[in-house]
Every structure is written in C-alpha cells, then in structure tokens.
Amino acid sequence: MATRAMRERLALPQQFRRWRSRHRDPATALFRGLRLRLTLWYSGVLTVSLLLAGIGLYFGVERLVLRPITQDVDRQVAQMARDWAREGRPPCPLPGASRSVSFYAVCFEVDDDDLEPTDDVKELEPEPPHEFLDDDLAHRALAQGTASDVMDGGHEVGALYRTAQVVRDRSSGSVLGVVQGGRSIAEQRSALAALRTILLALGGVALLVATLGGLFLSGRALAPARLAFARQQAFIADASHELRTPLTLLRANAEVLLRRRDRFDPEDAALLEDIVAETAHMDHLASNLLTLARLDANRLQLEYDVVDLSELVAAIARRVAALAAERQIVVEVAADRRVVIVGDRQALEQAALILVDNALKYTPPGGRVTLRTDTSDGEAHLVVADTGVGIDPAHLPRLGERFYRVDKARSRETGGVGLGLAIARGIATAHGGTLRLESQPGRGTTATLTFPAKGPGRAPEN
Numbered sequence: 001m002a003t004r005a006m007r008e009r010l011a012l013p014q015q016f017r018r019w020r021s022r023h024r025d026p027a028t029a030l031f032r033g034l035r036l037r038l039t040l041w042y043s044g045v046l047t048v049s050l051l052l053a054g055i056g057l058y059f060g061v062e063r064l065v066l067r068p069i070t071q072d073v074d075r076q077v078a079q080m081a082r083d084w085a086r087e088g089r090p091p092c093p094l095p096g097a098s099r100s101v102s103f104y105a106v107c108f109e110v111d112d113d114d115l116e117p118t119d120d121v122k123e124l125e126p127e128p129p130h131e132f133l134d135d136d137l138a139h140r141a142l143a144q145g146t147a148s149d150v151m152d153g154g155h156e157v158g159a160l161y162r163t164a165q166v167v168r169d170r171s172s173g174s175v176l177g178v179v180q181g182g183r184s185i186a187e188q189r190s191a192l193a194a195l196r197t198i199l200l201a202l203g204g205v206a207l208l209v210a211t212l213g214g215l216f217l218s219g220r221a222l223a224p225a226r227l228a229f230a231r232q233q234a235f236i237a238d239a240s241h242e243l244r245t246p247l248t249l250l251r252a253n254a255e256v257l258l259r260r261r262d263r264f265d266p267e268d269a270a271l272l273e274d275i276v277a278e279t280a281h282m283d284h285l286a287s288n289l290l291t292l293a294r295l296d297a298n299r300l301q302l303e304y305d306v307v308d309l310s311e312l313v314a315a316i317a318r319r320v321a322a323l324a325a326e327r328q329i330v331v332e333v334a335a336d337r338r339v340v341i342v343g344d345r346q347a348l349e350q351a352a353l354i355l356v357d358n359a360l361k362y363t364p365p366g367g368r369v370t371l372r373t374d375t376s377d378g379e380a381h382l383v384v385a386d387t388g389v390g391i392d393p394a395h396l397p398r399l400g401e402r403f404y405r406v407d408k409a410r411s412r413e414t415g416g417v418g419l420g421l422a423i424a425r426g427i428a429t430a431h432g433g434t435l436r437l438e439s440q441p442g443r444g445t446t447a448t449l450t451f452p453a454k455g456p457g458r459a460p461e462n
Helices: 002-023 026-087 136-144 186-258 266-296 309-319 321-326 345-361 408-413 420-430
Strands: 103-111 114-117 146-152 159-168 175-184 305-308 330-334 340-343 368-376 379-386 434-440 444-452
Touching (some): 026 159, 026 175, 026 186, 136 159, 186 266, 309 368, 321 330, 345 420, 420 434, 420 444
Antiparallel strands (some): 305 340, 434 444
C-alpha cells in the first residue's frame, strides 16, 4: 500500500518531467536555438536599417526646416554689421515696423576692453528675452570673428537661434563692437520633436511586427529541415537496431569457432580473434548510436521511479570491483546516507557506468576511483573522481560532443568510440539534470551528474 501511495504521489511529477523532457530534447533545443538566432539576426539587421533611415530622415528634415531661418538671421546680422561700419553708429534699436516680430537684435560696443549694450535693452524692439542679452556669444565672436548657438529663451520664446558678428572700422580696422541677432525656432523644434516621436513609435511597431513575422517565417523555413533531421534520426535508430542482430550472430559464431582453435592454423585463429574484436566494437558502436538516436528522438523509454543514488553507486562499485582489481585500481564509495531522485534506474546506472568505465580506463595502476553522492541546494549529485592522467583544459569544452576523443589512437585501443559522455549527458538531460567535467592534467578528473533531488535528499519512509 505504501508503494502504491508513493507511486500515486509521483504521478504528477513524472508527467511534468516527461513533458519537460520532450521540450528539452536535443532536436527541439537545436531548432529552437536556430530559429531564435535567425530571428535575432533578422531583427538586428532591421533595427540598424530603421535607425539609419530614421536618423537620416530626422536630420534631413531638420536641415530643410532650420536652414532657411539660420540663413535669414545670418544675413540680417551681416547687413547690420555693414550698416554700422558704413555709417559709424550702431543700428540698434531696430525699427520694429521694418523687422520681423520674432527677430531680436542687440549691439555691443567696446568699452575699456569690455562689451556694453549700446542702448537700454528696454528700448530694443521687439524686447528680447533676458537670456538673449547674455554677452558670452559676443565674447566668442570677438575671438573668432563670428559665432552662433541655440539657447533656451524661456517659456514664452522657447529655443532661440542667435548669431554674432564683429564690426570693424573700415579705415583703421579697429573693433567697433559686435552685432548679435536671433530668432525663435520653437515652432520648428516642436515639429521636429513630434517627428521624432512618430519615427520612434512607427519604428518600434515595425520592429515588433517584423520580429513576430521573423519568428513565424523562420519556423516555416526550418520545418523541412526539422523533418529531414527527424527522418535522419529515425534512420540511424532503425539502422543501428537492425545491425545489432547480425553483429551479435556474427560475433557468437566466431566465438564458437574460436573454442575449436586447436583445429585451425594459428593465423586463422588470429583472424577469428580479430573478427570477434571488431564485431564487439561494431556492436558497441551500434548500441551507442541506437541509444543516442532514441535520446534525440525522445524515444528512449524511461520508467520513472524513486532511485537511491547511494545504493546505485554501491552496486556499481561491486560490479567493477573485479575489473578494478585486475588493473590494480582502488574503487571507493563515499555515500553514507540516502540520496534519492526520481528517474529511470537502468538509464542512470548506464550513465554512471560510463563515467566509472572512463575513470578506470584512464587511471594508472595504483590509482584510485571514488564514487560519491550528496545533496545541496535541492540538487542531488553523483560524483565519479579519479586520480588518473587528467585532461588538458583545452579539450574540456568539447568533451561530450559525439565522436570527439582527446586521443583517438588511445581511445581505439581502449575500445572507446567517443559516444559515452554524449550518452551520459543525454541521460542526465532527460532527467532534468546536467553533466559537469573538471580535470587537471596529471591530477585526475571529476565527473558530476546533477539531478533535482527528491525532497530534502532523503527517501520517503515506507
């Protein structure tokens, strides 16, 4: 009854894990990532294009709107400077009836190396804003000949374009003063601000629509590739499955013949041994390909149950004890308490055996392999650490890739085909976990399988 109740409690978590496994299988992750990258590239190019078009349009319109105004102000100030130099007296204040109401002008005379307005500012027509009368622009004009800027003329005037020009005596060339004129460009600035807002809004909407459209189109474009990938995985799985039977028969027949090796010439017996070795290698390769193809296609049948990792590593240690003793390697188990997860025991055992097998292969005689389990932060860990030859850090990022081997010649001698770690990683992923590898040349390797722990890390009591 307790077992039945436990299985009922695990029903929902199992369903959730299966649903998550389906959405985390390598093929789905591959095409989801490819679709996202295509959309990001498309959106990035479109964003740059929209920015360049918007910036070009904005500054083009700004030039068309403001340039006639600035040219008109420059022309009027230049005319006032010529009148002052010709008549010998400042043309300020301006006769209001002959000037645009938005055109402001003030004349500064040189007085003891300083600049003073020629008339009371109250007599200027139209009356300029207080900020316009600031003589900093006139001082810059004294240093450069002419100067211009855009300033804030206050709430009533708004943005104000102003320019200043030095006036010199025609005969002596001495400085008579500075003419400064300006005109409000608040309306034009307001129109440009509205244009900027419209461009940003339209650009944002266009980018959003284009991104959603890009997601849709990339999904449609990748659909044939995804179908072809699925067919390829199915072909690999079917081919691997079909190859295993004849390979098994071939190997069995060769082994039967080898039992009668005394009837064969030594060379024929050696050939039979080679046949047995090669068929064993091919059978191992076909089995690994079949497992990977099923993992990719999410067709690996997993039977979820409560699994005690501490018991699992103890069982594995007993299984490899004879092989470890033959290689003069000490296998230790450091699992003093129960560490339980929800998973498929056979698949988890296969993943752990792959790590232990690798540790035994690359640990020299006299070395040590330690199997450890623990929990932390809601995660269960199965750790296989050895004191073997270690791995160069340059290879670590690629370990787990299919058919990737650090030393291909050595892997061939030890029977490795470069698929073990890929299978272990695939099994970990199918359980919502990860595989992490750490290694230092000459100091050994540590492989850690991490899974979501069941409860606080202890199995429920029956």
